[in-house]
Amino acid sequence: xxxxxxxxxxxxxxxRRGVLRALDKVSxxxxxxxxxxxxxxxxxxxxLTGAAxxxxxxxxxxxxxxxxRLNGERIDTxxxxxxxxxxxxxxxxxxxxxxxxxxxxxxIGRQLTETMQTHxxxxxxxxxxxxxxxxxxxxxxAAAQRIDAYPHxxxxxxxxxxxxxLALCAEPAxxxxxxxxxxxxxxxxxxxxxxxxxxxRDQGTAVMLITHDMGVIAETAGxxxxxxxxxxxxxxxxxxxxxxxxxxxxxxxxxxxPSLEHRVPRLRQIDxxxxxxxxxxxxxxxxxxxxxxxxxxxxxxxxxxTAGATRAACWLHADG
Amino acid sequence: MFGFIASRLLQAIPVLLxxxxxxxxxxxxxxxxxxxxxxxxxxxxxxxALVRQLGLDQPFFVQYGRFLCAALHGDFGISYxxxxxxxxxxxxxxxxxxxxxxxxxxxxxxxxxxxxVYTGIHRDTLVSRLFMTGSLVGVSLPTFxxxxxxxxxxxxxxxxxxxxxxxxxxxxxxxxxxxxxSWAAIRCLILPxxxxxxxxxxxxxxxxxxxxxxxxxxxxxxxxxxxxxTRRSIDFGHALKxxxxxxxxxxxxxxxGIVAFSLVTETVFQWPGMGLLxxxxxxxxxxxxLSAYLLLIALVFVLINLAVDLLYYAVDPRLRSRR
Numbered sequence: 071x072x073x074x075x076x077x078x079x080x081x082x083x084x085x086r087r088g089v090l091r092a093l094d095k096v097s098x099x100x101x102x103x104x105x106x107x108x109x110x111x112x113x114x115x116x117x118l119t120g121a122a123x124x125x126x127x128x129x130x131x132x133x134x135x136x137x138x139r140l141n142g143e144r145i146d147t148x149x150x151x152x153x154x155x156x157x158x159x160x161x162x163x164x165x166x167x168x169x170x171x172x173x174x175x176x177x178i179g180r181q182l183t184e185t186m187q188t189h190x191x192x193x194x195x196x197x198x199x200x201x202x203x204x205x206x207x208x209x210x211x212a213a214a215q216r217i218d219a220y221p222h223x224x225x226x227x228x229x230x231x232x233x234x235x236l237a238l239c240a241e242p243a244x245x246x247x248x249x250x251x252x253x254x255x256x257x258x259x260x261x262x263x264x265x266x267x268x269x270x271r272d273q274g275t276a277v278m279l280i281t282h283d284m285g286v287i288a289e290t291a292g293x294x295x296x297x298x299x300x301x302x303x304x305x306x307x308x309x310x311x312x313x314x315x316x317x318x319x320x321x322x323x324x325x326x327x328p329s330l331e332h333r334v335p336r337l338r339q340i341d342x343x344x345x346x347x348x349x350x351x352x353x354x355x356x357x358x359x360x361x362x363x364x365x366x367x368x369x370x371x372x373x374x375x376t377a378g379a380t381r382a383a384c385w386l387h388a389d390g
Numbered sequence: 391m392f393g394f395i396a397s398r399l400l401q402a403i404p405v406l407l408x409x410x411x412x413x414x415x416x417x418x419x420x421x422x423x424x425x426x427x428x429x430x431x432x433x434x435x436x437x438x439a440l441v442r443q444l445g446l447d448q449p450f451f452v453q454y455g456r457f458l459c460a461a462l463h464g465d466f467g468i469s470y471x472x473x474x475x476x477x478x479x480x481x482x483x484x485x486x487x488x489x490x491x492x493x494x495x496x497x498x499x500x501x502x503x504x505x506x507v508y509t510g511i512h513r514d515t516l517v518s519r520l521f522m523t524g525s526l527v528g529v530s531l532p533t534f535x536x537x538x539x540x541x542x543x544x545x546x547x548x549x550x551x552x553x554x555x556x557x558x559x560x561x562x563x564x565x566x567x568x569x570x571x572s573w574a575a576i577r578c579l580i581l582p583x584x585x586x587x588x589x590x591x592x593x594x595x596x597x598x599x600x601x602x603x604x605x606x607x608x609x610x611x612x613x614x615x616x617x618x619x620t621r622r623s624i625d626f627g628h629a630l631k632x633x634x635x636x637x638x639x640x641x642x643x644x645x646x647g648i649v650a651f652s653l654v655t656e657t658v659f660q661w662p663g664m665g666l667l668x669x670x671x672x673x674x675x676x677x678x679x680l681s682a683y684l685l686l687i688a689l690v691f692v693l694i695n696l697a698v699d700l701l702y703y704a705v706d707p708r709l710r711s712r713r
Contacts, residue, residue, distance in 0.1 A: 126612065155618060158616065158619070162617070165613055165616075170608065173614065174707070175705065184619065185619065188623070189618060222707070236613070236617060237617070240617070
């Protein structure tokens with residue numbers, strides 16, 4: 071049984087001009103201790119998938135179909151209070167911008183101890199001791215002195231370390247990391263990714279790593295899901311997806327990444343832009359931009375089909 | 391911290407000097423004390439003698455200096471109307487006004503903040519809409535009308551609460567009188583406090599609501615939710631605390647306004663405070679009282695501003711470390 075099983079999850083936003091379907095039958099699973107990368111352009115539905123899993127979709131968005139299971143237990147239909155107990159304790163989340171995700175008026179120690187004491191019976195002294203331990207583990211120097219400092223007294227990279235400590239301190243089995251390095255200085259990004267990787271490996275925590283940086287995925291994740299216009303285009307082991315992309319969109323994405331070994335005069339790009347949710351094409355959502363488009367793509371929407379080592383939502387693999 | 395307070399108090403000196411100058415100018419340009427003291431029949435010699443005795447023949451700035459010097463010693467002259475020392479007159483009225491203002495503010499804060507938090511979180515419930523509509527009434531209803539309505543309902547029709555005065559007060563020390571010592575006096579306080587506090591309450595409610603709507607969208611609130619913190623802790627801890635800086639500012643300024651301009655409420659309820667004294671003094675052109683009142687109110691505002699600044703420091707650690 072996988073740790074997290076997402077099956078046919080559909081997320082809709084009712085608007086004045088009709089219902090927008092932002093996620094359409096998204097299915098994937100994450101095993102314990104695994105790191106699943108999720109890539110895609112802005113608006114592809116990566117963050118929305120994360121928010122749906124942790125039960126923090128912003129209104130009026132709602133899960134309109136499918137189911138999400140954590141260790142076999144349905145969590146998408148839970149009431150507010152049981153869902154709250156899952157958040158932090160069993161599923162943690164890391165946000166993009168460490169400058170805005172920490173409450174500026176509370177010391178980081180207080181934010182840590184409050185999180186731990188919300189989920190576990192801990193004396194103040196024990197919670198404080200554990201909080202110092204966490205700060206130490208995420209690499210905050212002189213943790214015992216820094217615990218009473220406020221967020222503004224830390225640098226951006228250090229704050230993201232604190233955010234990671236906060237997300238991990240109640241020892242969840244799964245972390246949803248939503249672009250954890252995008253807002254950081256390039257020189258700090260690698261450190262944070264390494265830290266996240268090491269800590270989750272030590273604890274056996276699974277990670278759903280949302281990013282648009284294929285480099286980070288290649289170094290960190292075991293499998294990767296490529297999202298396009300609210301659907302999963304391709305999912306499979308990172309090495310296979312990178313070397314033998316089965317979906318033309320994935321192939322285009324890989325071709326648009328600059329490489330040091332093969333210098334090209336001009337990077338390739340995928341023509342056109344991702345469709346808006348209120349103007350989705352018929353059939354495969356990628357077909358207007360697809361170089362390999364044929365008749366069936368315009369009429370029928372493909373589900374994930376086995377394509378060598380990966381699975382791709384593409385009619386090219388209909389007989390595979 | 392100490393340096394901060396000292397520098398703020400130093401900054402207050404020019405403010406007080408300017409207000410002091412205006413207060414002093416009242417004597418020079420509004421009415422003529424010599425005429426007032428001597429009445430209709432007097433000789434020129436009597437007039438000159440009085441002018442010399444009062445020091446009015448001295449140069450302007452010497453008079454101003456002497457005025458300031460006296461004011462610093464708590465000597466604001468004698469009331470034309472009541473023939474009593476102004477300082478003692480104000481000191482006698484100050485406790486009544488302060489107790490009323492504090493009660494009204496505490497009431498406004500204690501009710502307005504939870505209402506603001508509630509309407510900020512539950513935007514579309516029936517109760518929220520009722521609060522919001524009710525607050526419009528509170529904001530737009532003139533104080534005197536509200537006071538008269540309350541008297542009509544609770545004093546005349548229902549007969550539950552007294553309609554005027556401060557009730558039996560108890561002396562504490564030499565200067566202070568309190569109405570909190572007996573139930574009869576507390577009953578007298580209820581209607582004026584509601585009258586004075588309703589506007590502040592609705593203002594605080596609307597302000598807290600607007601700030602809550604803003605703060606609840608912040609990333610750190612999302613992160614707090616994602617860590618599974620309880621709603622209570624998020625709404626009344628993480629979120630509310632982040633709305634406090636603007637709320638403190640408004641409450642501070644409003645408190646100054648309440649102390650300075652509670653005259654309508656005090657007049658409606660015949661509350662024996664400074665507002666009532668001010669109204670009576672204006673009517674009688676009682677310049678010494680008016681100028682002393684001006685100085686006192688300036689001092690109140692200076693102190694409130696200082697308190698507000700100190701509260702900022704208590705609330706927001708980013709301000710503390712910037713120094």
